[in-house]
Amino acid sequence: MAKSVADLPSNEPAPQYPIESVDNALKVLLLLGERDELRLTDVAQYLAVASSTAHRLLAMLQYRGFIRQDSRSKAYRPGTALTGVAFGILQRFDVRETLRPFLEELNREIAETVHLGILDGTTVRFIDAVESPRAVRVASRLGQSMPANCTSTGKALLAQFTQDEVRRLFPEEELETLTSNSIRSRTELEIELEAVRRRGYATSSEESEEGVSSVAVALPTDGSPVGLAFNVAVPISRMNRSDVRRIGELLVATVQDARKLLH
CATH class of the missing domain: 3.30.450.40 (GAF domain)
Structure with missing residues (x-):
């Protein structure tokens, strides 16, 4: 998979006690900023995690309104909470x-x-x-x-x-x-x-x-x-x-x- 902005080195020092799940959620949102939509397999592959882990992560983002799932294609797209934050x-x-x-x-x-x-x-x-x-x-x-x-x-x-x-x-x-x-x-x-x-x-x-x-x-x-x-x-x-x-x-x-x- 091509590199995302989330792969680029940060100018900020790494936190002393990193929380991997939070980092992964933020990486998904950064990746979504570069693409029209994401699929479960995309997220699992990008984060190098099991599909079940990726699904739980996406489910929480969907619950909070940061992403939404298309009922037909099952792809994930920006949700109203995300666009609301941008606005x-x-x-x-x-x-x-x-x-x-x-x-x-x-x-x-x-x-x-x-x-x-x-x-x-x-x-x-x-x-x-x-x-x-x-x-x-x-x-x-x-x-x-x-x-x-x-x-x-x-x-x-x-x-x-x-x-x-x-x-x-x-x-x-x-x-x-x-x-x-x-x-x-x-x-x-x-x-x-x-x-x-x-x-x-x-x-x-x-x-x-x-x-x-x-x-x-x-x-x-x-x-x-x-x-x-x-x-x-x-x-x-x-x-x-x-x-x-x-x-x-x-x-x-x-x-x-x-x-x-x-x-």
Whole structure:
């Protein structure tokens, strides 16, 4: 098996009284950060332990929500506790502070509501926002969560995944919807994601909320387990095709500038 980040030497001194089971659990989580999924045989082989030992270790991680097991393939993937920890760290990280000026600049330039969103499984969470100064505007969604397939932010982030990764996230053909315009099937979503990849930006027209149109562009993940995207939300009465294209191009340029500050 190829070397994992867990195999690399640590800069910290080894603990005086190491606990092998804890070390193995942490190694599994580090390994999961490098792969889309893990199987029992992978873990047993990597840790050089019996399958029964690997199974007990995985069962405890699953019990605590750090991993989940696919009912069909039996493979293990990140659980809600793990993504929750990542989200909590991201909230306290400087990333929002770093990206806040870009939200403010977008807001000044187009006078519409702008958001910063993050993908958590099949859900989008909005972690920062600047509301439009106009009387008629889209209200801030700060702190809200929505199905990724119903939002331009979600589609922009999902477009960075391969088809296989998308299908693992959405094992069923039927998808959750918010309005009559929401994408209802995985097949329809895959077609839409191809269009997003070609254009370079994602769109939504009354798919998450009636009367709301939006455009979003994701920051390249560059190996990060957490995806981020900028979103501009506009009342549908103020959004036409040329507006969509203009905002999309502006977001692409914004992402290119923002990306430089995150590395």
